[in-house]
Amino acid sequence: MASSSPASHTDTAVAPALPVVTPLSPLTGTVAHHFTVDVEEYFHVSAMEPHIRVAEWDGMESRLEPSMDRLLGLLDAHNAKGTFFVLGWIARKYPHIVRAIADGGHEVASHGTMHQRVTMLTPRQFRDDIREARQLLEDLAGESVIGYRAPSFSITADRLWALDILVEEGYQYDSSLFPIRRAGYGLRNGLRDPYWISTAAGPLLEVPPTTLRRAGQTLPAAGGAYFRLFPLGIFRRAFQETGERGHPGTFYIHPWEIDPDQPRVAGIPLTTRIRHYGGLGRTFSRMERMFFEFRFTSIRENYGSVLTLSARPER
Ligand SMILES: [Zn+2]
Numbered sequence: 001m002a003s004s005s006p007a008s009h010t011d012t013a014v015a016p017a018l019p020v021v022t023p024l025s026p027l028t029g030t031v032a033h034h035f036t037v038d039v040e041e042y043f044h045v046s047a048m049e050p051h052i053r054v055a056e057w058d059g060m061e062s063r064l065e066p067s068m069d070r071l072l073g074l075l076d077a078h079n080a081k082g083t084f085f086v087l088g089w090i091a092r093k094y095p096h097i098v099r100a101i102a103d104g105g106h107e108v109a110s111h112g113t114m115h116q117r118v119t120m121l122t123p124r125q126f127r128d129d130i131r132e133a134r135q136l137l138e139d140l141a142g143e144s145v146i147g148y149r150a151p152s153f154s155i156t157a158d159r160l161w162a163l164d165i166l167v168e169e170g171y172q173y174d175s176s177l178f179p180i181r182r183a184g185y186g187l188r189n190g191l192r193d194p195y196w197i198s199t200a201a202g203p204l205l206e207v208p209p210t211t212l213r214r215a216g217q218t219l220p221a222a223g224g225a226y227f228r229l230f231p232l233g234i235f236r237r238a239f240q241e242t243g244e245r246g247h248p249g250t251f252y253i254h255p256w257e258i259d260p261d262q263p264r265v266a267g268i269p270l271t272t273r274i275r276h277y278g279g280l281g282r283t284f285s286r287m288e289r290m291f292f293e294f295r296f297t298s299i300r301e302n303y304g305s306v307l308t309l310s311a312r313p314e315r
Pocket residue numbers: 001038040045111115150151152
């Protein structure tokens with residue numbers, strides 16, 4: 001979830017260095033875009049960190065299951081597949097939800113274990129977090145987990161060591177490098193379409209969330225609070241233009257974003273209230289409109305042929 005205001009920016013700061021990257025060739029035929037879900041509860045959101053302690057998580061009301069049913073139903077209704085970046089904490093507590101994702105033919109991917117932003121972790125802590133999540137998820141899904149998305153897109157220019165560790169831990173693609181600049185996240189000079197990154201540990205496919213370029217600015221147009229609060233036309237244009245370039249766009253949403261009746265967390269600042277609760281009631285119908293206009297699938301479905309889909313590792 002975004003931790004700063006949904007506003008545009010200009011490309012003015014000095015660009016941080018990215019590792020060597022290679023753009024992917026365009027896909028042939030009609031492009032199917034990526035429908036992705038960060039599977040977590042409303043109380044896992046980074047903006048709620050100051051207000052809900054980890055020790056309180058177990059006692060919070062769960063809202064996940066009905067929203068997951070609606071999301072899986074939406075995909076089924078449109079004969080579409082999706083990629084679900086599941087939090088390890090969720091896998092441990094609700095294993096049947098992970099099995100339901102896999103049984104539906106969707107991709108189970110990793111959102112780490114405890115939803116700590118990469119900017120808050122040491123390399124050792126990051127490795128432990130993504131290793132634990134992958135093991136939990138693979139044991140439930142019964143197949144290898146190859147994809148990762150960082151909480152709050154928090155692999156920033158000074159945390160690119162995380163990409164090496166992802167490859168070392170068996171991940172084959174990442175979907176965390178949002179090519180925009182924000183406080184706490186975003187990689188402002190990142191490419192906008194999928195690309196290979198040469199890490200010290202080997203190649204990693206990067207699948208960035210969708211953006212729209214207008215008047216020299218890169219606007220976030222992938223989902224989340226922006227999708228709830230900004231005009232839908234921005235998102236329709238962004239996915240249309242990405243498809244016309246021959247590349248899949250990557251949409252993201254959280255289960256709590258289609259749950260207008262979720263418990264309201266007391267004492268949070270006005271900006272967080274707007275970002276977290278704004279537009280909840282219209283998110284689902286907006287997604288339905290996107291599904292009528294675009295074809296969606298999982299990241300694994302689009303790129304399985306260029307990734308090594310090895311069998312589930314024995315442990
Ligand atoms: Zn998250």
